[in-house]
Amino acid sequence: MLRIAVPNKGTLAQPAATMLQEAGYRQRSDPKDLLCRDEPNGVEFFYLRPRDIATYVGSGDLDLGITGRDLLIDAGSPAVEVLDLNFGRATFRFAAVPGSVKGSAPSDLEGLRVATAYPGVMERYFAEHGVTAEVIRLDGAVENAIRLGVADVIADVVETGKTLRQAGLDTIGEPILTSSAVLIRREGEELPNGVPQLLRRLQGVLVARQYVMLAYDVRADSLDAAVALTPGIESPTISPLHREGWVAVQAMVPQADVHRIMDELYDVGARAILVTGIHACRL
Ligand SMILES: Nc1ncnc2c1ncn2[C@@H]1O[C@H](COP(=O)(O)OP(=O)(O)OP(=O)(O)O)[C@@H](O)[C@H]1O
Numbered sequence: 001m002l003r004i005a006v007p008n009k010g011t012l013a014q015p016a017a018t019m020l021q022e023a024g025y026r027q028r029s030d031p032k033d034l035l036c037r038d039e040p041n042g043v044e045f046f047y048l049r050p051r052d053i054a055t056y057v058g059s060g061d062l063d064l065g066i067t068g069r070d071l072l073i074d075a076g077s078p079a080v081e082v083l084d085l086n087f088g089r090a091t092f093r094f095a096a097v098p099g100s101v102k103g104s105a106p107s108d109l110e111g112l113r114v115a116t117a118y119p120g121v122m123e124r125y126f127a128e129h130g131v132t133a134e135v136i137r138l139d140g141a142v143e144n145a146i147r148l149g150v151a152d153v154i155a156d157v158v159e160t161g162k163t164l165r166q167a168g169l170d171t172i173g174e175p176i177l178t179s180s181a182v183l184i185r186r187e188g189e190e191l192p193n194g195v196p197q198l199l200r201r202l203q204g205v206l207v208a209r210q211y212v213m214l215a216y217d218v219r220a221d222s223l224d225a226a227v228a229l230t231p232g233i234e235s236p237t238i239s240p241l242h243r244e245g246w247v248a249v250q251a252m253v254p255q256a257d258v259h260r261i262m263d264e265l266y267d268v269g270a271r272a273i274l275v276t277g278i279h280a281c282r283l
C-alpha cells in the first residue's frame, strides 16, 4: 500500500482532503481520525502536523506527503517536490515597524533580532546572503514579538497582509520565498508503484479546476479565426452540423479567460456558445 501524509490541521488540511476526494480517494470522516485506509485504491493516509510531514517523508517512513514549500525548506529533510498543488499560496516575508530598518537589502538586517516560526528558512537565507542576524524561534503570533521588545524584525507567512497591517508592520524587501502546497517524496528514491496513477489523478484535478469546456457553432469560413481563439490543449474537436456551411467546435479553455474568449468568438460569428464545467479528467 502507498503511504501518504496529509495535514491534520491548519490552513492546508481541508483543501488537501478536498483535493484527494476530487481525485477519487477516500478521506477520514472524523477530524480526530489520524489514519484512513483506502483499500480499493491501495492507499493509506496518515494525518500529521504539516510541519512534521517532510520529516516522515525524508526518512522514508512514508512514501509521499502534502505540505507547504516553506515547511519543506524549513525542515531541511531530504525530501523534494513532485507536484505543485496550487492551493495554500502565500509569501514568506520580512516585516518591521515602518522606518525602523535602514533599507530593504539583506545586509540591512545585519546584527538585528529576527523572530520567526521558520528558523530553518531563516538560517538558510542568512547563510546564502552572508548576513549575521540573531534568529529568535517562536511558535506563532510572531507579529507581536516587535511590540513586546523580543525582536527588531519578523519573518512570517503573508497571505492577505491583514495580520501585518493590524499589527502596524510593513513588509521589507522582496519575498524571501513564495509557497504553496506541494506533494513531496524522499530525495533520490525510485517512485513506488501506484505513484504515477496518483500523479495523473491529481494533475486531472488541477486541470479540471482551471479549465472549462467551451462548445459553439460557427460558419466553416470563419472556423480558422474561431479556432485561433480556442486552440484547446491538443486540438479542438470539429463536427459537421446538419445546417450547410456550419460546424460545431468543442475545446477546453482556461476558466479565467472564458468570458473574453466568448466575446471574441461572438465577434467572429460564433453562436450558441456554451460553457460547461469539467468534473475530472486525464489528459
Ligand atoms: N494565511 C495563512 N496562514 C498560515 N499559513 C498559511 C496561510 N496561507 C497559506 N499558508 C501555508 O500553510 C502552511 C502552514 O500551515 P500550518 O498548519 O503549519 O499553520 P497554520 O495554518 O497557520 O495553522 P496553526 O497556526 O493553527 O498551526 C505553510 O505552508 C503556509 O505557507
Ligand SMILES: O=P(O)(O)OC[C@H]1O[C@H](OP(=O)(O)OP(=O)(O)O)[C@H](O)[C@@H]1O
Pocket: 139, 140, 141, 142, 143, 156, 157, 158, 159, 160, 161, 162, 163, 164
Ligand atoms: O496575511 P494574512 O492573511 O493575515 O495571513 C498570515 C497570518 O496568518 C498566520 O497566522 P495564524 O492565524 O495561523 O496564527 P499563528 O501565527 O498563531 O500561527 C500567519 O502566521 C500570519 O500571521
Ligand SMILES: [Mg+2]
Pocket: 140
Ligand atoms: Mg499559524
